Amino acid sequence: xxxxxxxxxxxxxxxxxxxxxxxxxxxxxxxxxxxxxxxxxxxxxxxxxxxxxxxxxxxxxxxxxxxxxxxxxxxxxxxxxxxxxxxxxxxxxxxxxxxxxxxxxxxxxxxxxxxxxxxxxxxxxxxxxxxxxxxxxxxxxxxxxxxxxxxxxxxxxxxxxxxxxxxxxxxx
Ligand SMILES: Cc1cc2nc3c(=O)[nH]c(=O)nc-3n(C[C@H](O)[C@H](O)[C@H](O)COP(=O)(O)O)c2cc1C
Numbered sequence: 001x002x003x004x005x006x007x008x009x010x011x012x013x014x015x016x017x018x019x020x021x022x023x024x025x026x027x028x029x030x031x032x033x034x035x036x037x038x039x040x041x042x043x044x045x046x047x048x049x050x051x052x053x054x055x056x057x058x059x060x061x062x063x064x065x066x067x068x069x070x071x072x073x074x075x076x077x078x079x080x081x082x083x084x085x086x087x088x089x090x091x092x093x094x095x096x097x098x099x100x101x102x103x104x105x106x107x108x109x110x111x112x113x114x115x116x117x118x119x120x121x122x123x124x125x126x127x128x129x130x131x132x133x134x135x136x137x138x139x140x141x142x143x144x145x146x147x148x149x150x151x152x153x154x155x156x157x158x159x160x161x162x163x164x165x166x167x168x169x170x171x172x
Pocket of ligand 1: 015117119122157
């Protein structure tokens, strides 16, 4: 694998919020879950857990808990990503690991040519989403990933210039 390919994948990933009618095969969803599964975690505790929802009625019920309802309703697949609370050992580090898991999933989706978006606003109703999905109280919702085949061309995306980000370089 070429390191430039990795950077290209990272740079060209955009949040995709509009999806084509085309169905998404289970095998592709499985690859996205596999990418999440291989994220790093503190103490290797692997606290991520996933719920995949394709069923339109259930998707609509989840959608009702966010102002981004349209994204969830129009996505052929959503993946609710939970943290298994009994596995946790350090709040910050466990949440960082969940971020790594989610980013792995987004990058895998992009690598497959799929479009995905990380939905966090729905966390204001995390408990209601958990109950709607009939997930045990041992779990806490971390995000919902909506995904499908992108409906339109890529947006450009922008980032702060590097000079703003590097606070110091000590030594050479
Ligand atoms: C923690 C987190 C929460 C987010 N929540 C939402 C959300 O609720 N709705 C949404 O449309 N996008 C959401 N996003 C996507 C961001 O808006 C997006 O990543 C950012 O604007 C940069 O654009 P890009 O992903 O295309 O590079 C979220 C991203 C992260 C990392």
